[in-house]
Amino acid sequence: MISENIKKIRERMEEACRRCGRNINDVKLLGVTKTHTVETMEEALRAGIEYIGENKIQDAVKKIPELKEPYKEFHFIGHLQSNKINKLMTLRPHLIHSLDKISTARKLNNYCEAKGIKQNILVEINTSGEETKNGILPKDAEEFIGALLENNNLKIKGLMTIGTRTEDKEEIRRCFRQLREIFEDINEKFGLEMDVLSMGMTGDFEIAIEEGSDLVRIGSAIFGKRNV
Numbered sequence: 001m002i003s004e005n006i007k008k009i010r011e012r013m014e015e016a017c018r019r020c021g022r023n024i025n026d027v028k029l030l031g032v033t034k035t036h037t038v039e040t041m042e043e044a045l046r047a048g049i050e051y052i053g054e055n056k057i058q059d060a061v062k063k064i065p066e067l068k069e070p071y072k073e074f075h076f077i078g079h080l081q082s083n084k085i086n087k088l089m090t091l092r093p094h095l096i097h098s099l100d101k102i103s104t105a106r107k108l109n110n111y112c113e114a115k116g117i118k119q120n121i122l123v124e125i126n127t128s129g130e131e132t133k134n135g136i137l138p139k140d141a142e143e144f145i146g147a148l149l150e151n152n153n154l155k156i157k158g159l160m161t162i163g164t165r166t167e168d169k170e171e172i173r174r175c176f177r178q179l180r181e182i183f184e185d186i187n188e189k190f191g192l193e194m195d196v197l198s199m200g201m202t203g204d205f206e207i208a209i210e211e212g213s214d215l216v217r218i219g220s221a222i223f224g225k226r227n228v
């Protein structure tokens with residue numbers, strides 16, 4: 001039951017917040033609906049999910065316009081390909097979590113400039129160092145964000161990472177702690193006011209909250225196994 005699952009997740013989020021003296025209202029729950037049907041998404045929205053995330057533009061453009069239940073925000077969490085920017089932008093994403101290429105950022109910026117809009121974005125950082133993962137390496141984060149700042153129609157809201165796939169809780173914690181440190185360094189270095197740390201998924205969201213996550217992205221713990 002989706003509503004039961006959501007209730008359990010919120011309880012676990014609350015417990016994690018309690019352990020580290022944080023307020024549950026400061027941590028957003030993004031329901032990751034990738035591979036799930038419009039009906040399932042509507043069920044989650046009725047059960048109190050307000051923010052929804054998809055990782056494939058071709059799926060999102062099919063499903064999001066079909067939703068009959070209201071949602072507060074749509075987030076794009078997948079890898080952004082520059083040839084799909086126009087399609088994605090028709091969905092008016094509240095936040096794009098996954099910018100990691102300057103050429104794509106420039107194209108997105110040009111699109112926004114032409115439309116007279118600003119787009120909230122996060123920069124994806126590869127804190128695990130796994131080669132299969134997208135994202136900017138930690139050592140390159142400062143230079144990348146320095147270059148991004150020239151794109152006046154992009155609003156840099158924060159950073160995102162995907163934790164290492166491992167049973168080793170301390171290694172996962174290290175990834176999240178590193179993201180938080182990069183976040184603080186960059187805010188200071190560039191005088192930015194980034195306020196979103198997007199980290200934590202089904203397997204590791206409690207550690208992420210303890211390390212300062214503002215936004216957890218939860219799929220399987222709400223919707224069960226994905227339909228691939």
Ligand SMILES: *Cc1c(COP(=O)(O)O)cnc(C)c1O
Nearest residue numbers: 032055077201202217218219220
């Ligand atoms: C699929 C996905 C999630 C959700 O993963 P679960 O482990 O099912 O919670 C979160 N973030 C990103 C970027 C994803 O692609």
